[in-house]
Amino acid sequence: MHNFKLGQWGPITCPAPLVINILSATYGRSNNSTCLLPLGSTNNTNNCMVTGPSILNTVTGLCNGNTNCLFSGSAALGFYTIIGSTPVYAVGMYHLPGTDNYLTIATYSPSIPNDHLTYATYIWSPTNPMVSQPINLTSSAACGGGAWLPNDYTLFAVPTNLTNSAQAPPPSVMTIPVDPWFQQDTVTGYYPMAFLLPDEMVVVLYDTYGGIINPMTGQLLAQLPSLGPYIHFESQFSASWAPLMMSYENNYTVAELFIVGGKYVPDPNAAFQTIQTLSASSLSFRINITVLGNGQYTVGAWQIEDSLIPRILADCTLLPNGVVLVTNGYQAGTWGYGNQVLPASLTALYYTPSSPLGSRFSNGPTSTIPRGYHSEAALTTNGTVLITGNDRTPVGFVAEILTPSYVLDPINVHPVISSVASQGVSMSVPYSGALSLNLGSLINVYLANFANGPNATNNIWATLASPSLTTHSRNSGQRLTKLQPIASADSSYVFQVPTVRGIIPAGWYMLFIMNGQVYSKSVWVTITY
Secondary structure, three states, X not given: OOOOOOOOEEEEXXXXXXXXXXXXXXXXXXXXXXXXXXXXXOOOOOOEOEEOHHHHHHHHHHHOOOOEEEEEOOOOOEEEEEEEEOOOOOOEEEEOOOOOOEEEEEOOOOOOOOOOOOEEEEOOOOOOOOEEEEOOOOHHHHOOEEEXXXXXXXXXXXXXXXXXXXXXXXXXXXXXXXXXXXXXXXXOOOOOEXXXXXXXXXXXXXXXXXXXXXXXXXXXXXXXXXXXXXXXOOHHHOEEEEEOOEEHHHOOOEEEEEEEEOEEOOOOOOOHHHHHHOEEOOEEEEEEEEEEEOOEEEEOOOEEEEOOOOOEOOEEEEOOOOOEEEEOOEOEOOOOOOHHHOOEOOEXXXXXXXXXXXXXXXXXXXXXXXXXXXXXXXXXXXXXXXXXXXXXXXXXXXXXXXXXXXOOOOOOOOOOEEXXXXXXXXEEOOOOOOEEEEOOOEEEEEEOOOOOOOOOOOOEEEEEEOOOEEEOOEEOOOOEEEOEEEEEEOOEEEEEOOOOOOOOOOEEEEEEEEEOOEEOOOEEEEEEO
């Protein structure tokens, strides 16, 4: 038997060729003075001892079949689990649709001896071993922000102070002009943020200058309020960002952007050594954009909230319930190598958009591994987060899974999807491939452990989460859409896919079902036009 106290790190090991097989698991306090209720009581408000399928399934999913498993006992906040090493440092990471596999990309670095190849590797899967293979990539896309467009194009918002004159674009690439509004930023134009709006226009943020553009012409349609001149988000001052969940509750007309971290730099032209020592910002920024139609928008003011933890080069991951998980980063420094000598921001944060301003941040688990430049974080199919990479240091090879507190919530019942159906096609879980959906399709979701009735108090809702495509503190693949509920009966719940392609671009999505804030494992669906 293994017992882990709150915040305690400990391994479970098994000598090869034997592997771990967890038979039972419980979570919570066990002292008699605090816990007077029976084991598993639904009135448990003191994190007292509970057991159940959600706890056992999470622990077995992390440990079973492995020779070692390392995690912390801080399940009330979530916990980190070290799952192994990867063959490369992850500069970019792409969740391969329809699978549990992740393609990681490592590019040439002149500061590393003999580092002259570009590699891609599947770094994590619950069933497949790690393998690596060479792949040819160009660096221009890696230094930009991207947005999938619903017309078979992809917008790459490349740095404003870079040119591709040395390399002629392929015939399928169309270059569009950059409006002078963005060109005011000539120092820190790397890694801009980009997000597709419901009207198929794109909001782009280059450091302190943001705006809405026509992605096919480059025309500036609306400006975002500038946060300059001293707070910087891009390049060597990189903050992290996430587009917040879009919802049927406002007819999918409101898009919100969330940014955390960055750096105050009174003089961007100061000596590098001076900028390196400046503290990162602990502030977060949030703005809403309402799409009115006919190229008209209402752009709100920036809401500013202190996260209390300075971060630069962090990662933001949209969880299935709309909460943003903030991980990784350093409390000082700049982009590039060498930050590992500076204080790291090891404690993860949960940002809950629906909470009142001033109370949206709460602490998550604390990692033992410092990560910053070239670190990556991506949502998995079971709602945990895969984390890897760092500044070309040995810890950059170590991969972790962060299990959010919602996955191990011992009080609320986690939905279990038994089958899904749409347009006359029914698929039982587990299945290979994906359930095919169209714009406006109805999805019938059957849950194995929920039933409706006259006294039912279930808060069941659904989201579609797109696979991650993450690089340099930017996850351009993130998109989370809350589906409109249509009907429910017995253990069946019906939801509708949005009818507009700018809201839900074609592609693969993970379908999650929530009970309040806790969520199910996902199933794959595809949206086609």
